[in-house]
Amino acid sequence: MQTYADKDALISEIRKRAGLFINEFMDISEIEKDTYKPNVDRTPAQMIAYQLGWLHLIQSWENDNKNGITVVTPSPNYKWNNLGGLYQEFYRTYSEYTLEELVNQFHNEVNSIIQLIEVLDDAVLFESNQRQWASSTPSKWPVWKWIHINTVAPFKTFRTKIRKWKKTEIEEHM
Template sequence: MPATNRDELLAVTEKEYGKLMKTLEDIDAGVASAPGPEDGISIKDTLAHRAHWIDLFLGWHKDGKAGKTVQTPAPGYKWNQLKDYNEKVRQACRAETWPDILERFQGRHAELLALLRRLDETELYEPGRHSWTNNWTLGRWAEASGASHYRSANKFIRKTLRDL
């Protein structure tokens, strides 16, 4: 069930991040870079993807606050093209090292938390406050880009570790 207020959002974001970081704590670069058994997607790919989507959310928020047109999910892409977009993101990150991706993910998480702590309840959960969020509140978008993505990444990574 999605968070319905700022305190719940902060709590679930920190909780899911903590679980994910616990799973990642003993993973070395070799394991992180190994192609996943089912689809070839590595743990490194997965974490780079999650960092990228936090970047997207932060960019959407920044553009919206500046009165710019917010292009979701990304310029030139529609929601029904996510498979292609996500593959493009994975390819762009392939040359990066595991420590660099892990550091970037941790940094983006810190930026997300800092933003959530700065925003008040109205900014996060008043329906219709942000034109680009459509039927969702900003808080729901933040949860989808943060806690929900952390949860799914953790599930995927744990399965990948078992399968490897």
């Protein structure tokens, strides 16, 4: 796993990976956004919904923690052994949005997570046991690692998935 020397490096990597990921959706039509393809486990809309769900969760954990609310990760309704259920909730939450609206929300959530990083001091961001929510699992990861695992890492993974989805689209029309 990548580590970061400072906030700027983390922010730069998030911007880079978010841009590469979301730009893949510019040539997908509204009609196709909910289409499954062979060997790709999510639709384009679900791929963005997954990202939106995690971006929102991280920010809600931090907001609740700052307000003295005990955070249950990943969510009060879902345990770590039921992430599939959590993902289904993400898909339902964002299912009525157009692709353009999803892309716009993605940009807004990425900007919000970057603003969060900018206001956190280095100790909170890079040291373990600084936030209840980040220390709520046996891993006791620092906040930056939670952010990386739920932004940069899936942006890269899902960019591969959407490219595979698009390649399948091209092969179907040949």
